Amino acid sequence: MSPKSARKAKSEPVQSAGSARPTLLLQWYDWHRRRLPWRAAPGETSDPYRVWLSEIMLQQTTVKAVGPYFEKFVARWPDVTALGRASQDDVLRMWAGLGYYSRARNLYACAVAVTREHGGSFPDTEEGLRALPGIGPYTAAAIAAIAFDRHTMPVDGNIERVVSRLFAVEDELPQAKPLIQQLAATLLANSRAGDSAQALMDLGASICTPKKPACSLCPLNEDCTARLQSTQETFPRKAPKKSGTLRRGAAFVVTRGEELLVRSRPEKGLLGGMTEVPGSDWLAGQDDAAAKLQAPDLKGLSRWQRKMGVVTHVFTHFPLELVVYTARAVGRTRAPEGMRWVPVATLADEALPNVMRKVIAHALD
DNA sequence: CATGCGTGGGG
DNA sequence: TCCCCAAGCAT
Known part of the structure; x- marks a missing residue:
């Protein structure tokens, strides 16, 4: 007679919870x-x-x-x-x-x-x-x-968070991705795959949030491993990311009556294909004098006027600080090669990234 | 596999 | 204020 044969008074419905989820x-x-x-x-x-x-x-x-x-x-x-x-x-x-x-x-x-x-x-x-x-x-x-x-389970940031908590996945992201993918697939209903995925995303967005998850409202709280350990907020595990180095540059806002001088950025890379005012490179440790040397060369331009203050912007991988210079061009001043004049009134319709909207707002202020 | 790639909102 | 993050992809 093995000890295993001992029966509990009331058998627990530990019903391989995997199928109930x-x-x-x-x-x-x-x-x-x-x-x-x-x-x-x-x-x-x-x-x-x-x-x-x-x-x-x-x-x-x-x-x-x-x-x-x-x-x-x-x-x-x-x-x-x-x-x-x-x-x-x-x-x-x-x-x-x-x-x-x-x-x-x-x-x-x-x-x-x-x-x-x-x-x-x-x-x-x-x-x-x-x-x-x-x-x-x-x-x-x-x-x-x-x-x-x-019948497939997409895994986004929400689902990574929900699943890593549900199963208390100790491995760090992104190495844990394959494991999380595998565990997430156990949450797929036999039919309604799309709803299963959207259910997990909604759960991640409204209940199983990054901070202060509302576990008491969660339909899966009964067998959430992280919650049983009170470690919900520590998942998913991931290495802290380092912030980039500050870069500096100059932007040149040239007006010709009610028009502004702009150009397009190269197709690839940062802000690829978007519109910008002419400017210097954006480099770590660059000083204002060096940046100013990269001002566009136009005939019939008034003196460059340095606007007080700076424009700051934070990209995903580095913060940026731009000094802004303004100048006025006379009458029919031609735009330099690769640049063009656009009416200030229609700037809203241009492919201007927000950092450039900040620059222009600062310059015309 | 690490890095580059925007922006706005929340704690 | 600062840091983290939000339904990732391309290289």
């Missing part, structure tokens, strides 16, 4: 799902174009920030072939302010590819989607699950 999650979702502009109403078929567009915009970007941009885009380009017929510059102008501008270039390239190579319909498999510009592993899985109900 997907159902609990969907039940929670059916009551608490967020209403979002790109989501189909319950029972409705979702539009792959809207799912794709929203997923691209939502990469590293908050729902609140995306809202108005999504509405603008679908109003102007109601389907992927309409977007494919636009110009990249129109797309960049509409995207200005949302950040990560390579997304906008890839968005356009993707629309062209879907229009020309897929007859205007998105591929309905992860593999097919993954081959398109701007669509990586997460986005391919998300579109496949949400728009085409493929």
